[in-house]
Amino acid sequence: MANKRNATTIVAILAVVVLLLWRPTVIIYGLQAAGLYATIAIPMGLILGIVHIVNLAHGEFMMLAAYATYMLCQSLGIDPYLAMIPVAIVTSAFGFLVYKLTIRQALKAPELNQLILTFGLGIAITQTMNLFFTSQTRKMSFGYVSASIDIGELSFGVYNFVFVGFAILMVIGLRLYLTKTTAGKAALAVGQNPKGAAIVGIDVDKTYGSVFAIATALVGMMGAVFITRSAVFPTVGSPFTMKSFCLVAMAGIGNIPGILGASVLLGISENFLKAFRSLRGWSDIVFFVLIITVILGRSIKGKKA
Amino acid sequence: MKNKTSYAIAAGIAVIMIAFPAFLGAYPLNVARSVMTYMALAISWDMLLRSGQISFGIAGLFGLGSYASALAVLRGGMDPFLSIVFAAVFAGVMAYALGFVVLRLRSMYFSITTLALMEIFRIIIHNLHDFSGGPEGVVLPGVIFKGSASALYWLCLGGLFITIGASYYFEKSKMHLALTAIRNDETSARSNGVDIFKYLLIAFVVTSTLQGMMGAIQVQSYGFTMPDTAFDGNFTLLPLAMALLGGVHSTIGPMAGAVLLGVSAEWLKLQIPYGHLVVYGIIIIIVILFMPQGIVGMVRKASRTGRRSGRKAGASNE
Amino acid sequence: MSKLTTVGLTKAFSGLVAVNDVSFNMEEGEILGIIGPNGAGKTTFIHLVSGILMPTSGTITFKGQDITYAPAHQRSRMGIARTYQLIHPLENLKVIENVMVGAVFSKDMSLKAARLESERICAELELEGLERDTTQLSILEIKKMEIARALANEPEVLFLDEVMAGLNSDETKHLIATIQRIARERKLAVGVVEHVMGVIRELTQRVIVLEAGELIAEGPYGEVSKNPRVIEAYLGGAA
DSSP, rough: OHHHHHHHHHHHHHHHHHHHHOHHHHHHHHHHHHHHHHHHHHHHHHHHHOOOOOOOHHHHHHHHHHHHHHHHHHOOOOHHHHHHHHHHHHEEEEEHHHHHHTTGGGTOOOOOHHHHHHHHHHHHHHHHHHHHOOOOBBBBOOGGGGOOOEEETTEEEEEHHHHHHHHHHHHHHHHHHHHHHHHHHHHHHHOOHHHHHHHTOHHHHHHHHHHHHHHHHHHHHHHHHHHHSSSSOOOHHHHHHHHHHHHHHHTTTTTHHHHHHHHHHHHHHHHHTSSSSSGGGGGGGHHHHHHHHHHHHHHHHHHHO | HHHHHHHHHHHHHHHHHHHHHHOOOHHHHHHHHHHHHHHHHHHHHHHHHHHTTOOOOOOHHHHHHHHHHHHHHHHOOOOOOHHHHHHHHHHHHHHHHHHHHHTTTOOHHHHHHHHHHHHHHHHHHOOOOOHHGGGGGGEEOOOOGGGHHHHHHHHHHHHHHHHHHHHHHHHSSSHHHHHHHHHHHHHHHTTTTHHHHHHHHHHHHHHHHEEEEEHHHHHHHHHHOOOOHHHHHHHHHHHHHHHHHOSEEEEEEEEHHHHHHHHHHHHHHHOTTTTTTTHHHHHHHHHHHTTTTTHHHHHHHHHHHHHGOOOOOOOOOO | OOOEEEEEEEEEETEEEEEEEEEEETTTTTTEEEOOOOTTHHHHHHHHTTTTTSEEEEEEEEEEEEEEOOOOOHHHHHHHOOOSSSSOOOOTSBBHHHHHHHHHHHHHOOHHHHHHHHHHHHTTEEETOSSSBBGOOOOOHHHHHHHHHHTTTTSEEEESTTTTTTTOOOHHHHHHHHHHHHHHHHHOEEEOOOOOOHHHHHHHSSSEEEEEEEEEEEEEEHHTTHHHHHHHHHHHHHH
């Protein structure tokens, strides 16, 4: 077992070295993409790990936050980074409300009802935005986004590394929260055994609500960062829901740092395909193939154990 | 005796539906086709749901059927009608092969994987430019039956009847016992001789075949398609909402839901060009939260309560 | 004639050995008690024999045929049926349909034949109101329904996992008599897991005792209950 893990690590390191020499941009852009994926997947992982709900409306919260940022910045003429905190608060309040009004009511229902419920929530949110804003894309441009570095022949954009920074901050922050604070420890206990946690006096409902609020706050922050570099439209969040679920499933439910690793794998694989002109169109398929492989691998392993 | 009456009513409705083209114009027939397509998809989705597996991949099989049929005509010179049969079989065979992998999964893993498969199909079609026409799609040399509104209507109705028939068979045969046992309690099913994988595979293949068939009928009736139309997420969303609203685990529930939502969808589409789909999202939420048994379930419950006094629960009087 | 035999049957869950090297034998028509303190591996043992779990090592033979790795649904077709410690009603099926599942899938009967057969079995168990939903049943009726479903598999070996749990003393007496009657009439080998020793004493001809996954004693209840090792196992388990 340990040997196998060592072998995997060595193969991974070799692959990275080869790629660095051959196409450094695959690694650079791969990491940047990984940062973006991880920042959105980590809050989903938090909800799945503690509330045990797959929130299929997850990407939609990011989309809402991006729209909120857009409107705030357009009307006040401020930078999205200034809007980040107020948007996070608003998204969090909305997330908490959605939890209280819908998801909380379905906690005792079969898992499949919960799945359909959040699927419906996602549709309702996307289509409400479609109703008010139409499917037109909206974009803001900022000078700092195009910052780039030249090393010899190599030139690449550096702005997207902010996502890597946010991802690392998120993992550290959540780790501190879950292991050092009373509320965080309670959340961890609820995640592992809600009935047991209730018996020792932890308010499970309150914990679920606060986890939802924290996760949607994080997604809200990332929505604000997202719009600095990407256009926003009503369905922009949906692919992130899928990718996030894929990453969480790859990492294993409850393993938040693992999401970072999974994101790196996904980001680099996608950018590897993008490096070949003829294969560029296939890069979207990578995570679907990954998700299916990983899920199946897990289910077969689970059966053997 | 109760059975006889309901058979007579069903036959009557079938005759009226077959006769529709005699007194309806092209536009209503077009609307009817759209409703019937969604209805067939809703029923087929429900058929698999009876085993407890939620598929988010209806649009995937639908799109696969569309493209199999279109490409068989375009690249293989197949007869359009034959291509519909071919597409249905093709979707079934694909489901059979995929089933060995996908049907090991349960709950959210199954659902998300079916969604992922749909995306994979779409991306493959998107990228096989030379063969599939890529993102611009394909245009067929002509519409089946020379585009006769009545013939197209009957074709779609035929697909719907086949679907209803299959669903009815699932309700009345041992499939009913097998799928319900699997949904309620796999362990108990296993120790009572139910080969779980076999029955899941049958259900998955049959429902995929039906979805592929409806996709093929759709593409032959319009004469063109492209990845974003054939694999449109609405072909997953609408049938799901219809079945939930009408009442799941039955044939009549998805049918009722499809009539209600299908007709109102046509109206809403005209009223609100952008975002009319919000209605479906809200319906899904409301149904899951407040009426998980759907309209048919509620009606059944009400009539059962009403009849309770007159009925004696005893051994079968068959 | 020996119906069901295990040799060296072992099941380990990531280090924890739940069933350890159990060899036993079940004869036609006998009612066998499987007893032991909590966590002794009784239910795991039944899971192994009925195919719900696959063993780590050892063999299981049914009527001379090796079934060690046969899937559960095949074993029920061959003639090994069981009920569960926790009740497992199929709540979206009516009572009669619950029973029919066994006949339809293990015996390949048509729905009509299965219905008749199931009605016959329910009559045999004095279970009535077969068109009801399972939610309308009393505990005794649910237990009877589950036994009926197991019998619809036409088993030669039947395992009952704590079938008396939750019943009052009259109901227990009634069910003991019923089980003895059907075992006699159907020449059925019955394996009974039970905590109440009174039930074991009345119902069984022979018992095996498991402790920490190992078979520590075997014989008629009267003898085994005097075995110092068994007494110690129970006292140790209680302490």
